[in-house]
Amino acid sequence: MATLSHDPLWPRAGGWPALAELEPGASVDLALLGVPAWRTSLSPTNAHATPAAIREALRRYSPALMPDRSGVVAEARAPRDLGELRIADAGDIHEPDGPDGEARTIAATAAALDRAATLVALGGDNSVTVATALGAWGDDLGRAGLVTIDAHYDLRDGVSNGSPVRRLVEAGLDPRRIVQVGIADFANSAAYAQRAADLGITVIHRDELHGRRPAEVMAEALEIAGAGGGPVHLDVDVDACDRSVAPACPASVPGGLAAWELRALARAAGADSRVRSADLVEIDATMDAADGRTVRLAALCVLEFAAGLASR
Numbered sequence: 001m002a003t004l005s006h007d008p009l010w011p012r013a014g015g016w017p018a019l020a021e022l023e024p025g026a027s028v029d030l031a032l033l034g035v036p037a038w039r040t041s042l043s044p045t046n047a048h049a050t051p052a053a054i055r056e057a058l059r060r061y062s063p064a065l066m067p068d069r070s071g072v073v074a075e076a077r078a079p080r081d082l083g084e085l086r087i088a089d090a091g092d093i094h095e096p097d098g099p100d101g102e103a104r105t106i107a108a109t110a111a112a113l114d115r116a117a118t119l120v121a122l123g124g125d126n127s128v129t130v131a132t133a134l135g136a137w138g139d140d141l142g143r144a145g146l147v148t149i150d151a152h153y154d155l156r157d158g159v160s161n162g163s164p165v166r167r168l169v170e171a172g173l174d175p176r177r178i179v180q181v182g183i184a185d186f187a188n189s190a191a192y193a194q195r196a197a198d199l200g201i202t203v204i205h206r207d208e209l210h211g212r213r214p215a216e217v218m219a220e221a222l223e224i225a226g227a228g229g230g231p232v233h234l235d236v237d238v239d240a241c242d243r244s245v246a247p248a249c250p251a252s253v254p255g256g257l258a259a260w261e262l263r264a265l266a267r268a269a270g271a272d273s274r275v276r277s278a279d280l281v282e283i284d285a286t287m288d289a290a291d292g293r294t295v296r297l298a299a300l301c302v303l304e305f306a307a308g309l310a311s312r
Contacts, residue, residue, distance in 0.1 A: 109135025270308025
């Protein structure tokens with residue numbers, strides 16, 4: 001990244017303290033955890049490079065929310081600084097792929113959430129959803145829910161970045177509390193569509209989003225996913241976005257979500273107290289456009305989630 005300007009009246013996001021270096025017993029509102037998984041990806045990827053890239057991209061942005069009198073919020077909003085949130089970085093999982101790596105991720109996620117109200121995992125490919133969700137849910141698996149923002153069902157057989165939803169169901173997640181937002185034509189098979197229907201998963205097709213506000217869609221999804229009274233995990237697969245804004249996602253296609261839609265969905269999820277954890281996945285930072293647009297979008301999704309959290 002080029003050297004960034006310094007202005008004491010324009011603080012930058014990111015650069016948050018390490019969770020391990022905080023005083024014993026100190027709690028935070030949000031913890032970041034890098035989960036650089038990539039070895040089981042169905043598409044060639046260097047997704048393990050992405051957590052560091054997102055952290056760097058965060059420095060491009062301020063933590064400030066601007067006044068809003070558009071009517072999107074209930075009342076006019078004064079300027080607000082996310083610096084009021086306590087945010088810490090829990091570092092990266094070493095070698096998160098494979099059974100041993102997933103066990104480390106589950107344990108690290110649970111440990112971080114012992115000190116944090118919420119957690120955002122920075123992937124890595126979509127396989128990280130399994131361990132981060134299980135670590136966040138813990139003993140609440142039987143009551144937990146899952147919302148995915150994804151063009152794909154992720155119900156494939158085997159162990160890969162295409163199988164996390166199926167693996168979570170097999171681990172004990174009730175599929176009736178799974179909502180998949182953004183499922184797209186020509187990105188899935190009829191067999192896996194039927195599998196989702198047979199399991200009772202709620203699917204909100206990409207085309208349905210054209211006429212609905214993102215916050216309304218997320219509210220519906222969380223009512224379903226949160227019906228068991230347990231924590232909800234949000235899986236943000238950035239390849240749900242249009243390829244023009246997410247060229248670093250190997251499976252993104254033309255016609256996906258707009259960047260503003262993904263950001264709005266992330267903020268709406270962060271605002272809901274049922275959401276305990278989230279992941280951002282499927283970006284290969286080494287394949288991004290020259291302007292880093294995909295990684296920058298992921299960094300903004302971190303800030304949008306935090307903005308939602310600040311409004312709780």
